[in-house]
Amino acid sequence: MEKIAVKEEWRQRALITAEEYQAWYRRSVEDPDGFWAEHGKRIDWMKPFTKVKNTSFAPDVSIKWFEDGTLNVSANCIDRHLEERGDAVAILWEGDNPAESRKITYRELHENVCRMANVLKSRGVKRGDRVTIYMPMIPESAFAMLACARIGAIHSVVFGGFSPDSLANRIEDARSSVLITADEGLRGGRKVPLKKNADKAIEIAGKAGQKVETVLMIRRTGGDVGFAEGRDLWWHEARETVEATCAPEEMGAEDPLFILYTSGSTGKPKGVLHTSGGYLVWASITHHYIFDYRPGEIYWCAADIGWVTGHTYILYGPLANGATTVMFEGIPNYPDASRLWQVVDKHKVNIIYMAPTAIRALMGAGDSFVTSTSRESLRQLGTVGEPINPEAWLWYYRVVGDERCPIVDTYWQTETGGTLITPLPGVTDLKPGSATLPFFGVQPQLVDSEGTVLEGATSGNLCIVDSWPGQMRTVYGDHERFVQTYFSTYKGKYFTGDGCRRDEDGYYWITGRVDDVINVSGHRMGTAEVESALVSHPAVAEAAVVGYPHDLKGQGIYCYVTLLDGEEPTDELKKSLIAHVREEIGPIASPDKIQFAPGLPKTRSGKIMRRILRKIAEDDFGALGDTSTLADPTVVEDLVEHRQNRR
Numbered sequence: 001m002e003k004i005a006v007k008e009e010w011r012q013r014a015l016i017t018a019e020e021y022q023a024w025y026r027r028s029v030e031d032p033d034g035f036w037a038e039h040g041k042r043i044d045w046m047k048p049f050t051k052v053k054n055t056s057f058a059p060d061v062s063i064k065w066f067e068d069g070t071l072n073v074s075a076n077c078i079d080r081h082l083e084e085r086g087d088a089v090a091i092l093w094e095g096d097n098p099a100e101s102r103k104i105t106y107r108e109l110h111e112n113v114c115r116m117a118n119v120l121k122s123r124g125v126k127r128g129d130r131v132t133i134y135m136p137m138i139p140e141s142a143f144a145m146l147a148c149a150r151i152g153a154i155h156s157v158v159f160g161g162f163s164p165d166s167l168a169n170r171i172e173d174a175r176s177s178v179l180i181t182a183d184e185g186l187r188g189g190r191k192v193p194l195k196k197n198a199d200k201a202i203e204i205a206g207k208a209g210q211k212v213e214t215v216l217m218i219r220r221t222g223g224d225v226g227f228a229e230g231r232d233l234w235w236h237e238a239r240e241t242v243e244a245t246c247a248p249e250e251m252g253a254e255d256p257l258f259i260l261y262t263s264g265s266t267g268k269p270k271g272v273l274h275t276s277g278g279y280l281v282w283a284s285i286t287h288h289y290i291f292d293y294r295p296g297e298i299y300w301c302a303a304d305i306g307w308v309t310g311h312t313y314i315l316y317g318p319l320a321n322g323a324t325t326v327m328f329e330g331i332p333n334y335p336d337a338s339r340l341w342q343v344v345d346k347h348k349v350n351i352i353y354m355a356p357t358a359i360r361a362l363m364g365a366g367d368s369f370v371t372s373t374s375r376e377s378l379r380q381l382g383t384v385g386e387p388i389n390p391e392a393w394l395w396y397y398r399v400v401g402d403e404r405c406p407i408v409d410t411y412w413q414t415e416t417g418g419t420l421i422t423p424l425p426g427v428t429d430l431k432p433g434s435a436t437l438p439f440f441g442v443q444p445q446l447v448d449s450e451g452t453v454l455e456g457a458t459s460g461n462l463c464i465v466d467s468w469p470g471q472m473r474t475v476y477g478d479h480e481r482f483v484q485t486y487f488s489t490y491k492g493k494y495f496t497g498d499g500c501r502r503d504e505d506g507y508y509w510i511t512g513r514v515d516d517v518i519n520v521s522g523h524r525m526g527t528a529e530v531e532s533a534l535v536s537h538p539a540v541a542e543a544a545v546v547g548y549p550h551d552l553k554g555q556g557i558y559c560y561v562t563l564l565d566g567e568e569p570t571d572e573l574k575k576s577l578i579a580h581v582r583e584e585i586g587p588i589a590s591p592d593k594i595q596f597a598p599g600l601p602k603t604r605s606g607k608i609m610r611r612i613l614r615k616i617a618e619d620d621f622g623a624l625g626d627t628s629t630l631a632d633p634t635v636v637e638d639l640v641e642h643r644q645n646r647r
């Protein structure tokens with residue numbers, strides 16, 4: 001694979017040299033206390049920390065950073081910039097409709113966040129309370145998150161594409177009695193019925209014993225939505241009834257900042273818990289060095305605020321660094337496939353950060369949508385969310401970036417808070433498809449399935465051997481699940497769930513999940529979640545779900561479904577199953593393929609052998625491996641035959 005060496009122009013503007021990267025990295029792992037004592041000071045502390053790292057991965061799992069320091073995250077993202085940059089734009093909002101945009105300065109952000117904090121307080125919200133946020137991509141989402149941070153409440157943002165059931169589950173799990181939402185969202189010219197979904201979710205949660213007492217509603221479309229007297233209130237009315245300032249609450253470094261639910265290989269989504277001090281240091285330092293952000297630049301992370309990428313790299317990292325962060329309500333192909341590049345030209349965007357799935361889709365639409373725009377303001381490109389195939393990488397580099405802009409392929413997870421493995425612009429030579437080298441303080445290790453450490457150029461399961469400040473602290477309400485999920489497969493190590501190759505230059509190439517998580521367009525789905533949605537359909541006896549390679553989405557959702565006796569395997573039923581899964585989880589979980597299967601391959605102990613199902617879904621019939629341990633090996637022949645006949 002070709003290597004793209006650092007260009008002289010990139011090197012000249014880089015924040016550090018390649019030698020400094022090596023030296024800093026070495027110090028960060030040999031003397032983490034010294035390294036992070038220094039870099040921990042990049043954020044403002046109310047009371048400075050005296051302790052730096054206090055972490056253990058075994059026998060007990062306990063992670064604390066800067067534990068005796070106090071701070072307020074919203075003050076770091078807003079107040080500390082007011083004097084120097086009060087009139088600079090903090091949030092540059094671009095609407096779904098190209099005619100709509102808004103600019104919110106740091107001073108305006110301050111007032112809005114204070115007012116929203118005061119509205120929450122007036123409803124009795126206090127430190128430690130969980131506030132659920134179910135919002136479209138509008139600046140008020142940022143106000144809501146920062147308002148929680150200001151008063152020490154813990155936000156739990158639920159992606160606006162999730163169904164009422166999924167929202168209800170998250171409200172219940174977080175025991176949240178406050179919800180912030182909007183009347184409707186707007187995406188690609190279509191309305192998303194947020195308040196209607198929220199009303200349904202509140203009803204479901206209520207039946208399960210979790211009462212929602214306050215719903216703060218933002219008016220986005222002006223659509224006609226229900227209003228529950230005593231429970232609901234409109235933001236545009238409530239904001240006029242409260243003070244325009246609100247003193248930031250003094251929080252401990254280890255006080256929770258937010259919960260974000262993410263899919264795992266088993267059971268219901270987990271509430272990943274991040275705390276205040278270490279998370280903010282990590283968000284800020286990674287944003288600074290990875291995007292080489294300089295004051296005055298326009299930075300755009302085209303993710304949704306409902307995912308961790310939106311939390312860390314639309315909101316907390318950039319705002320902690322005093323950046324201008326673009327927030328985009330729309331989608332890449334509306335009104336047409338030129339939209340992103342038109343927005344780049346309109347706002348003179350310098351840095352863009354997006355998902356490989358969008359890059360592949362735009363590549364498929366043809367170069368003219370790109371080349372019809374100037375993009376001369378761009379100087380840096382980034383990707384995140386899934387492995388990027390070299391072809392898409394090169395297209396992004398050549399066609400979008402005109403070979404002028406380095407690409408940072410940033411590998412990380414909801415659990416890691418921010419990027420772990422990434423090139424640094426002007427520092428790291430690039431290889432299309434590789435996330436390259438670890439960020440400061442990150443110690444990757446590859447192990448085989450027995451846990452034996454693999455050295456040199458090799459492939460294995462990716463673990464991280466020691467803590468970094470942005471690491472999640474626990475699963476909300478279930479520390480044992482945290483320990484089991486991440487630290488029990490390989491004792492004493494954090495296991496990412498990803499497979500990875502390391503080449504002769506020590507570069508890391510993430511190959512994708514090795515557990516039962518599917519990465520669909522950069523969104524994580526647990527196979528177990530889709531299976532449980534399928535079996536809740538009245539015609540289904542059993543279901544097994546696997547990922548398979550999909551040209552645009554990276555991975556698609558492939559479902560093997562066994563029907564109850566007497567049910568007919570028709571196309572109508574397939575449609576009904578797809579609709580059912582969308583209803584249960586949300587459109588992002590839409591099955592791509594359904595194969596009716598008379599039986600599923602199981603071991604004698606009854607375990608479904610997904611390895612085999614994966615191979616069949618991939619059309620890789622020659623590599624089915626050993627099927628002798630199956631209870632009924634003929635099941636496999638049948639599945640292969642059905643697959644080949646494409647029935």
Ligand code: 6R9
Nearest residue numbers: 384385386387409410411412413414510513
């Ligand atoms: C930030 C985010 C995490 C999973 C992760 C991995 C995949 C993310 C990647 C990547 C290859 C990259 N992933 N970035 N794979 N190269 N640059 O996406 O968090 O939604 O929790 O997903 O995404 O498989 O384990 P999350």
